[in-house]
Every structure is written in structure tokens, then in C-alpha cells.
Amino acid sequence: MAGPDLTLLNWLLAAAPIALLVLAIMRLRWSAPRAGGLSWLAAAALALWVFGNSYHGVAIASAKGLSLALFVLTILWASVYMYNLVDRTGGIDAIGRAMARAASDPLTQALLIAWGFASFIQGITGFGVPVAVAAPLLMMMGFAPARAAAMVLVGHGWAVTFGSMGSSYYTIQLVTGIPGEEIGPHMALLFAPVTIASGMLVAHIHGGLRAVWRSLPLVVVVGGAMAAAMWLMADLGAPQIASSVPGLIALAAIPLGARAGLVRPERAAQAEDAPAVDAAPAAEGRRMSFHLGFMPYYLLIGLSVLSQLAPVRDAALNLSWGLDYPGFVTETGHVVAPAADYAAIRLLNHPAPLIIVSVAASMAMLALAGFWKRGAGWEAARLTYSQSLSTTVGVGTMVMMAVVMADTGLTALLAQGIAKASGPLFPFVSPFIGALGSFMTGSNTNSNVLFGVLQIETARSLGIGQVTIASMQSIGASVGSSMAPAKVLVGAALVGLAGREHVIMRLTVPYVLALVAIAGLTAIILIELVPRWTR
Amino acid sequence: MNLGRFRKPLRHVVLGMLVVSMPLLYAAAVTLDHAGLTMGAVAFTAAACALAAAVY
Numbered sequence: 001m002a003g004p005d006l007t008l009l010n011w012l013l014a015a016a017p018i019a020l021l022v023l024a025i026m027r028l029r030w031s032a033p034r035a036g037g038l039s040w041l042a043a044a045a046l047a048l049w050v051f052g053n054s055y056h057g058v059a060i061a062s063a064k065g066l067s068l069a070l071f072v073l074t075i076l077w078a079s080v081y082m083y084n085l086v087d088r089t090g091g092i093d094a095i096g097r098a099m100a101r102a103a104s105d106p107l108t109q110a111l112l113i114a115w116g117f118a119s120f121i122q123g124i125t126g127f128g129v130p131v132a133v134a135a136p137l138l139m140m141m142g143f144a145p146a147r148a149a150a151m152v153l154v155g156h157g158w159a160v161t162f163g164s165m166g167s168s169y170y171t172i173q174l175v176t177g178i179p180g181e182e183i184g185p186h187m188a189l190l191f192a193p194v195t196i197a198s199g200m201l202v203a204h205i206h207g208g209l210r211a212v213w214r215s216l217p218l219v220v221v222v223g224g225a226m227a228a229a230m231w232l233m234a235d236l237g238a239p240q241i242a243s244s245v246p247g248l249i250a251l252a253a254i255p256l257g258a259r260a261g262l263v264r265p266e267r268a269a270q271a272e273d274a275p276a277v278d279a280a281p282a283a284e285g286r287r288m289s290f291h292l293g294f295m296p297y298y299l300l301i302g303l304s305v306l307s308q309l310a311p312v313r314d315a316a317l318n319l320s321w322g323l324d325y326p327g328f329v330t331e332t333g334h335v336v337a338p339a340a341d342y343a344a345i346r347l348l349n350h351p352a353p354l355i356i357v358s359v360a361a362s363m364a365m366l367a368l369a370g371f372w373k374r375g376a377g378w379e380a381a382r383l384t385y386s387q388s389l390s391t392t393v394g395v396g397t398m399v400m401m402a403v404v405m406a407d408t409g410l411t412a413l414l415a416q417g418i419a420k421a422s423g424p425l426f427p428f429v430s431p432f433i434g435a436l437g438s439f440m441t442g443s444n445t446n447s448n449v450l451f452g453v454l455q456i457e458t459a460r461s462l463g464i465g466q467v468t469i470a471s472m473q474s475i476g477a478s479v480g481s482s483m484a485p486a487k488v489l490v491g492a493a494l495v496g497l498a499g500r501e502h503v504i505m506r507l508t509v510p511y512v513l514a515l516v517a518i519a520g521l522t523a524i525i526l527i528e529l530v531p532r533w534t535r
Numbered sequence: 536m537n538l539g540r541f542r543k544p545l546r547h548v549v550l551g552m553l554v555v556s557m558p559l560l561y562a563a564a565v566t567l568d569h570a571g572l573t574m575g576a577v578a579f580t581a582a583a584c585a586l587a588a589a590v591y
Contacts, residue, residue, distance in 0.1 A: 033549070037587035044581065055574045059564035062580055066557035323561060389546060393587050396553045400580075499591070 002333030003409030004051050011417040013050055014410040017043040017401055018440070021485070026509070029502045032394025032489050040401040047408040052331040061407035064325055064342055065400030069486075071343040071350070072128060072399070072442065073392055076490050078355035079132030080388055082296055083494060084380035085359060087136075089371055094293030096140035105266070106143075107215055108258040110206040113138050114148075114155035115199045116222075116250030122156045122163035123244025124304045129351050130156045131491045133297060139495050147205055149491035150507040153482040155202040157515060158195045160444045160478035161187070162230065162242035168444035169239050172474045175452035178467055184234035186535060187471035188242060190522055191230060194479060195246070196223035197518050201511045218262035222253045240308070288371055295365055299358035300351075307349050316348035334409030391493040394501070398485045402440040406450060411440055415451055419458040426462055427527050428520035430455055430472040435480025435516045442486030447477035465534035468523055475519045483512040545590040552583035 004010050017039045024035035044062070047053040086092050103109045117137075118130040131152050138148035161168045169187070173180050199219035203211040212219075226246035233242035257263070291298075306312055322344025327337045347353050366372045405411045415433050422429035433455060437447025452473055459469035481487060485501070488508065492501040527534050559579060563572035 031591045033587045033591035037584035037591075040584045041581060041588070044577070055570070055577050056564050056568075059560045059573045059577050062577070063557055063560035063564065066553070066560070070557070323565075326565060389550060390591060393546070393549055393553060393591065397584055397587060400584075 002335070003330070004332045004334070004413050006413060006416050006420065010051075010413060013046055014405070014413045014417075016046065017405060017410075018414075021398070021401070025485070025502050025505050031390060031499045032485060032492075032501045033390055033397060036394050036397030036401065036485070040397050040404065043401045043404045043408075043410070047404055047410065051408060051410070053408045054331065057328055057330055057336070057408060058404060060325055060328065061336075061404040062400045063323075064339070064407070065403035066396060067323055067325075067343045068403060068441075069396045069399040071345060072486050072490075073388075073395055074345060074350070074352035075128050075355070076132065076391060076395070076493060077384060077388055078352040078359075079129060079490070080493060081380055081384040082300075082355050082359045083132070083136050084383045084387075085363065085376060086293065086296055088376040088380050089363075089366055089373055090288045091293030091296070091366075092136065092140050094288040094290050095137060096142075097287075098290035098293075099137065100141055103255050103258055105258060105263060106141075107203060107206055107211050107266075108218075108254060108263055109141055110138065110143065110151055111155075111199060111202055111215060111218070111222075112251070112254045113141070114151035114202045116247060116254050118152045118156035119159035119163075120244055120247025120251055121301070122159040123241065123247045124163075124301060124308070128487055128490045129300075129355075130159075131487060132494055133300075135491050136494050143206075145495035145497050146503045146507055149488075149495045149497070149504045150511070151202045151205050153487065153491060153504070153508050154205060154511045154515070155198055157479040157482040157512065158191060158198045159243035159247060160481050161191075161474045162234070162239055163244075166240035166242065168448055168474060168478065169242075171445045172448040172452050172470055175449055176456050176466070176470045178456075178470055180239065181237070182535065183467050183470060184237075184239050184242075185231055186467050187474060188227075188231040188234035190468070190471050190519070190526075191475060192224075192227035193522050194475060194515055194519050195227045195230065196220060197515055199223050201514065205507065205511065214264040214266065215262075217264070218254065218257045221262060222250055222257055225249050225253060288369075292366065292369060292371070296355075296358045296362040299361055300354055303354045303358060304351070307354060312348050316346040319347035320344040320349075330408055332409055334407075334412065336407045387493050387496070387498055390498045391489045394489050395486050398489075399442065402442075405440065411437070411450060412454065415454055419454065423462075425524070426458060427464060427469065427472065427523040428517075430459075430469050430523060431476025431479070431516045431519040434473040434476030434478075435483075435512070438477040438481035439484050442481065442484035444474065444477040444481050447480070448474055451477075464527060465531075467535035468527065472519060472523050476516050479512060479515045479519065483509050542590050545586060549583055549587045549590060552579070552586065556580045556583055 021039040024030040044058050103112050113134050118134040121130040134152045135149045200212050203215045229246040230242045322341035325339045325342050329335050437450045438444050455469050455473040456466045459466045559576045563576040
């Protein structure tokens with residue numbers, strides 16, 4: 001893969017748009033559209049006038065970025081609308097009260113929703129839906145908005161690779177050519193420390209070290225069971241459910257474990273942020289039941305499972321909308337392959353149509369049950385537009401920037417530089433490259449496409465196990481997708497922090513980097529201490 | 536740049552410009568494959584991004 005020459009100056013220039021984006025959001029506290037707009041300008045200017053790319057290449061890459069953004073944004077708009085409509089009709093209130101009753105301790109609630117429920121949803125659907133569904137639920141239960149979003153982002157990152165019915169997992173298998181029976185169980189085992197650590201970090205976001213200590217027995221027992229289930233599913237040749245099955249186990253085991261005393265009691269003097277949900281039954285008026293309130297989500301889960309069945313998937317191939325983009329070669333020799341049906345929105349597979357169908361059917365049921373409020377649909381639509389405006393522009397500009405960088409060879413140059421400089425530390429650095437890819441593109445799958453081959457080629461040249469490094473690529477990308485601006489912006493819009501994304505970013509990024517470092521340490525320890533186990 | 540009371544309405548304009556950018560870029564660079572139009576479409580997208588940076 002040719003591209004710009006790997007020199008220190010070129011590498012620093014290629015890093016400039018990302019550095020600008022991170023600095024603007026994390027340090028200068030700029031809004032996402034402002035930071036994203038300037039980052040695209042920087043990336044396009046560098047591509048055109050420093051690295052000698054043509055307007056043609058930049059135009060195609062920008063259009064591809066907007067196609068990809070549309071794919072993500074349709075999910076965001078549909079999710080925000082669903083949440084607003086369910087909220088307007090009293091459903092969110094019903095769900096919040098029921099969840100508060102299922103697990104009375106706030107720490108257990110945080111683990112149940114952010115680590116268990118969000119991961120289960122990631123297992124069956126993905127594409128930002130876990131954040132869109134679970135973060136508002138936590139907020140409804142009384143958690144602070146930024147913490148609610150950060151807990152969900154950190155809590156479900158481990159489930160992304162085998163999530164969405166294994167789409168990212170199949171991609172790393174395809175691009176590296178490593179057989180599934182070899183990489184699947186190996187990667188699932190390497191995920192174990194990350195899975196358990198995710199639970200600990202959710203507890204830490206909620207209540208610091210004290211909360212980690214209190215929930216340690218529960219997190220170790222449930223996390224161990226989740227990791228074992230993930231390995232078993234991958235080993236049995238069912239990687240497409242290697243996230244949803246552990247997620248289901250967590251949903252059942254977390255409340256049971258808490259009742260069995262696996263969460264140490266809280267000292268009254270050191271109480272954590274206690275959610276303020278009123279779990280008591282209504283004293284007056286007619287309140288909606290949990291199941292009716294949760295109906296759109298039940299339907300969404302059911303439709304998501306249905307949409308993954310082979311006959312439905314096959315039927316969906318023809319019912320889609322996506323643009324065909326030609327391939328091109330940049331002036332520095334970087335080859336961009338043609339993309340047919342790019343970021344296609346499939347009518348029976350994409351979450352947005354599924355959400356719309358779920359909402360329509362649920363609202364019909366609500367009307368029959370007498371809970372429909374006149375004008376709720378229009379009111380929810382107006383609210384959705386105002387809540388999503390800033391996020392829409394932010395996602396559009398940032399995804400455009402990411403694709404311009406990828407298609408002009410700047411992202412590959414960055415990864416090559418990191419791989420070359422790391423030398424013997426490459427196994428530690430490898431998941432960070434995966435995380436860089438998903439940070440840039442908002443997708444584990446895209447990161448695997450971008451860097452899968454680069455990772456195993458570097459591993460081969462250094463004489464390191466290629467299966468282990470390919471696994472690290474996907475693990476880093478899985479966890480790293482949680483700090484992708486596209487995903488953070490979805491969370492921010494849904495918890496009412498649109499325009500103040502930096503609050504969630506600053507809270508989330510250190511935890512995500514810690515998880516990526518845990519993955520890297522696992523790899524380097526195994527390669528150094530148990531080289532025969534690595535492949 | 537002090538955009539004062541125009542800041543809020545201009546945010547909707549930015550969204551509109553980005554919505555137009557996608558078909559514009561695609562038509563210029565892929566469908567018509569025209570160098571001048573492609574340069575114009577990139578300039579239009581750059582204006583949308585610059586306006587986003589100014590009004591958000």
C-alpha cells in the first residue's frame with residue numbers, strides 16, 4: 001500500500017487534523033460542529049496542498065464521509081425521536097420506576113444497565129443503539145447526564161467486535177484471511193480481562209474506588225461468566241451471538257448476584273450519588289406498566305433478531321439505498337478501492353427503519369390502551385430536530401474529515417509511523433492502532449478494514465504471532481469505538497448535552513484508554529511470558 | 536467574527552449546506568466527473584465547514 005513517504009514531518013502533518021480535533025474538544029471545550037468543521041478544513045487543506053491530492057479525490061472522500069454520516073445520523077434521529085415519544089407518553093417514567101425496583105442499589109443499577117443491558121443490545125444491533133437506548137434510561141433513573149453517557153460508552157465497548165451479529169469479527173477474519181476457528185476462540189480469551197475491567201470501570205465512573213471495591217465480587221463472578229460464555233460461543237462456531245449471550249447472562253446474573261450479597265453494603269456516611277427515582281407505586285392517576293412502556297424496545301430487539309435471520313438478510317440485499325463510489329489512486333500512490341452500495345441503508349437491516357416500525361406499532365398499542373396523548377408525535381419531532389441539530393453537523397463534519405484522511409493515505413501513514421516507532425513494544429501498541437481507526441471512523445468494522453492487513457504485516461516482519469495481533473487490532477477497535485466522536489455525540493444528544501460533548505469526552509477518554517492499555521498489556525505479557533500460547 | 540443575532544438562524548443554514556453538499560460533491564466528482572464543478576463543490580463544502588466553525 002503506497003502513500004505519502006513516512007518521514008517525521010509528514011507524520012506530524014498527518015496527525016495535525018486529529019490533534020486539532022482532540023485539542024479543540026478536550027482542552028478548548030469547543031462544540032463538536034466547530035471542532036469538526038475546522039478539522040475537515042485542516043484535513044482537506046493538507047490533502048490538497050501539502051500531500052498533493054486532487055480535488056477529485058477530496059470530493060469523493062467527502063461525499064463518502066457524508067454517506068457514512070447519513071448512515072449513523074438516521075439511527076440517531078430515529079432513536080432520539082423514539083425516546084422523546086416514549087417519554088411524552090409516560091413510557092420512560094414507567095421504565096425508570098421498574099428498573100429502580102429491579103435493583104434498588106444505584107451501583108447495581110449502573111452495572112445492570114451500562115454493562116449488561118447496553119452490551120446485550122450491542123450484541124443484537126449495535127451501530128450506536130446501545131448508547132441511544134441505555135444512556136437516557138440511566139438518566140431517567142436519576143444518574144447525572146454525563147456519567148450516564150460515559151458509563152454506557154465504557155460499559156459496552158467490549159461487546160462491539162462480536163456485536164451486531166459479529167459483523168466486525170467477520171471483517172477482521174476476511175481482511176486477514178485467518179480462519180474463524182483459529183481467531184475466534186483466541187480473540188474471545190484475550191477479551192476476558194477487558195470484559196471484567198469494563199465492569200470495574202463502570203463502577204469507578206459511578207462511585208470511584210469505593211464503588212469498585214463494593215462491586216468487586218459481583219463484577220469478577222459475572223464478568224468471568226460473561227468471558228467464559230463469549231469463549232464458548234466463539235469456540236462452538238457461533239461468534240454472531242458471542243456478545244448477546246454474555247449480555248443476557250449479565251442481565252440475569254447482576255440482580256441475582258446483588259441479592260445474593262455479591263455487592264458489599266454501602267456505608268451510610270459514604271453514600272454515592274443516589275438516583276432520585278421514585279420507586280413507590282403511584283398514589284393517584286393511572287400509570288403505565290413497565291412492559292407497555294418498554295414495548296418499543298421489545299419490538300426493536302425482536303425485529304433486530306428477525307433482521308439477522310438468513311432469509312430476511314437475503315431479502316434486504318435488494319431493499320437498500322447506497323451510492324456507488326469509484327476507486328482512485330492518489331498522487332502519492334495510495335490506492336482507494338471502488339465501493340459499491342457504500343454505507344447502504346438496508347430497509348430490513350438498518351436500525352432506523354426497525355426503530356420506526358417499532359415506534360409505530362407501539363404507539364398503536366398505546367392508543368388502544370388509552371395512553372396516547374394528542375400532539376405527542378409532532379411535539380416529539382420538533383424536540384428531536386432541536387436536540388439533533390448540533391450533533392448532526394458535528395457528525396457530518398467529523399466523519400467527512402475521517403474519510404478524507406483515510407482516502408488520502410494520511411491515516412495509514414499515521415499507523416505506519418506508530419508501528420515502526422514501537423518496535424518490540426508493538427504488541428502493546430497494536431490495540432491503540434485499532435482504537436485510532438475506530439476513533440476516526442466511529443466503527444470497529446471500518447478500523448479492521450483500514451488496519452487489519454497493516455497489523456498482521458507488521459507482526460510478520462517482527463516475528464510476532466499474527467492471530468494475537470489481529471485479535472488485538474479488533475479488541476482495540478472494539479473498545480476504542482466508545483470514544484469515537486460520532487458515538488459520543490449520539491450519547492450527548494440523548495442526555496441533553498448537545499454542544500457540551502467535551503464533558504462526556506473528558507470523562508470517557510481516560511477510561512477507554514485504560515481499557516485499550518489493559519488489552520495491550522495482556523498481549524505483551526502473553527507474548528513475552530507464554531510465547532507458545534500466542535499464534 | 537461577531538454574528539450576533541444571526542448565529543442561531545445560520546446554524547440551520549449550515550445544516551442545509553451540508554445536506555446540499557453530498558449530492559453536489561457526488562454529482563460533480565462521480566456522475567459528471569467535471570474538474571471545475573468538483574472544485575466548486577469542494578469550495579462549497581469548505582464554506583459550510585467554515586460557517587459551522589463560526590456559528591457553533
